[in-house]
Amino acid sequence: MTLRMWTGALLIAGCADPALAEGPADVVLRGGTVVGVGRTDLVLRGGKITERGPGAGPGLPAVDVTGQFLVPAFIDSHVHFAYLEGAAGMADGGVVAAVDLAAPLAAIGGPTAPVRVLWSGPMITAPGGYPLNSWGAAGYGLPVTTESEAAAAVDTLKGRGAGVIKLAVTAPPTVSDPAMAAAAAAAHAGGLQVAAHALGDGDSARAAAAGADVLAHTPVETLSDATVEAWRGKAVVSTLAAFGGSPQAVENLRRLRASGVTVLYGTDFGNTRTAGIDAAEIALLVAAGLDGRAILEAGTSAPAAWWGxxxxxxxxxxxxxxxxxxPRDPLLDPGALAAPSQVWLEGARRR
Structure with a gap:
């Protein structure tokens, strides 16, 4: 059997093994436990799940997954594919979709298949502000000064294919509060959510007041009770490992979640270098008080619902x-999520 063919134990029902990653296969995954459902069989046809139940898919080639656990592929809600190429590695590691939260305009819609990407394009910032004054000098920020410029920037980004808007909310030079509010209003009028880069308490409070929907990172400075409350009903992308997993950031995430903020798994890939599901991020989510079910939701059903x-x-x-x-139940051992024995994306086997 060549390297391009499936590895592992196969139960063949009348046809040859499909090739690895050559396109959607028509198969049945037999004998596994779908987490949250129980032991059952899954039929995959044309990139979709077409049947689920014991004995489903008679006559199809069967992959024996007895004793193993099946969960949805992950969504990473904070990456930078223009800064560091890694879509293929992400796919091989179990990531089916990602939110790219800062890239040059020309990068929007670039090739990332089979990973689906929601792009922000350059983050809206002040002239000479973050990230133009550091790692993002090559087009990762779109500078604005006035409210009208901020609204126009949103229109430009949406016109170029952005599906989310990102604001840089930092120490000076920074976008004014009225300009941030104008950008958020324009985004919402256009059906787009607004993510904010805000790492401190004051910046996080400003972002919430301006109308931002998502904290692009867990803030690393102590958050006041008022700021935590201001984010109730909104969302935060974890990115704990990207900033060293400090105890304060971990505690901020715990408090935000307890207040009713939706936690979305995210790694800040590009700043971090692990392509796939990051074991360090999973471990830090455990430290922040998320159990296996909550971590699974943060990487699957929660971002799927949040991003559409x-x-x-x-x-x-x-x-x-x-x-x-x-190989192990992720509800009992969340670390299993970072070491899948098989990865299927859109019906094609990647691993």
């Missing part, structure tokens, strides 16, 4: 055939 990927985040009939096969 309606066919991701669950292993149900009609959903995308994008899933992980795990």
């Amino acid at each position: 990927w309606t066919d991701l985040g669950a292993l149900e009939t009609g959903k995308s055939a994008s899933l992980l096969v795990l």
